[in-house]
Amino acid sequence: MTQALLREVNERIRGLNDDFSIFTGVMQIVCECGDPTCLQAITITPSEYEHLRSDPTWFAVIPGHAVAELEQIIATQPEYHVVQKRRAATAAQASGFNP
Ligand SMILES: [Zn+2]
Structure with missing residues (x-):
């Protein structure tokens, strides 16, 4: 899975989590690392997640x-951990450019 796709998955999970987080105070998202086989869950608070989403180069x-x-x-x-995609890698990934 690509990180862009994972982002979509996590956005949908967030929609489901919104109902539960009212009671639990936390939600779960899928690890956004580059490993296509990794689907480990991360427990995060909705406010932390909102902050994470505020920059498209940030991933949990x-x-x-x-x-x-x-x-x-x-x-x-x-x-x-919150990671920031290095600029060159992000641009290359977005455009499909492969030198
Ligand atoms: Zn991972």
């Missing part, structure tokens, strides 16, 4: 799942 991954060459860890939480 399970600690240890970040790829150093492509991503920079910009925040660490007990449950997950």
